[in-house]
Amino acid sequence: MQVPEITQTLLDAKKNKKLSFGDLEKILGRDEVWIAAVIYRQASASEEEANKLVAALDVNPVYAKELTESPLKGLGPVVPTDPLIYRFYEIMQVYGMPIKSVIHEKFGDGIMSAIDFTLDVEKEEDPKGDRVKVIMSGKFLPYKKW
Template sequence: MSLSEIPALTEKLLAAKKAKSLSFADLETVVGRDEVWLAALFYRQASASEDEATKLLNALGLSTDLVPELTGYPLKGLGPIVPTDPLIYRFYEIIQVYGFPMKEIIHEKFGDGIMSAIDFTLDIEKVEDPKGDRVKVTLDGKFLSYKKW
């Protein structure tokens, strides 16, 4: 998904969040879901329950007529092109450079399998450092062994 392909719903949610001066952490306390999951919901990468959607829309001062859009099946992925946003591209670059080493270490420690992106959490923290603040990203996924038959 490029910036020109951002869904109208995403733009509406982000505008309301900005107008209310809310952070995703603020919304986490209202909705009861992690800030990263909520950001994914804004970009239609996740799907809310009716209760979650209603709480979110009420907090943002938006009509509950949008509940069906937030509870519908999400649109996963960035699309078939290499991302051009500099921050998103860096994650793509990290996988290009460290993808095979990560795969090798995971296989060495767990065996033949994958890290689930379904049974998964992601956490983003700010770590203050005198040489410049650091971004700490934690990916936590269940290991799934490949089945033999």
């Protein structure tokens, strides 16, 4: 996956400063996944948030303006080839319809918002091998009848 130049610049600065997304969460007061989404240009920051981020990474302040602009979202029309990202694609291929059915059974006909939405990634210690715990929480939006 080709990342935008700004993304690579910010990731390089983050690495050089030995900062984690968790460290940036403490500095910006925003969730680490949301901050990563801003860096990967999948979300936009306010002017204040963008300024804090570029200051924390010690990069040229000119990048702050771009971080406030509405991004072009998504991976594109191709199947992802990165193994970790592909697994999420695979999970949706296998479990997408079952998840949809369970949501409709519990909530009715509608969708889960990706706008009024949070996503957390947690590390779950396990003697058989650590586990990745992904928690998605989106507002339920019922389809209107007219």
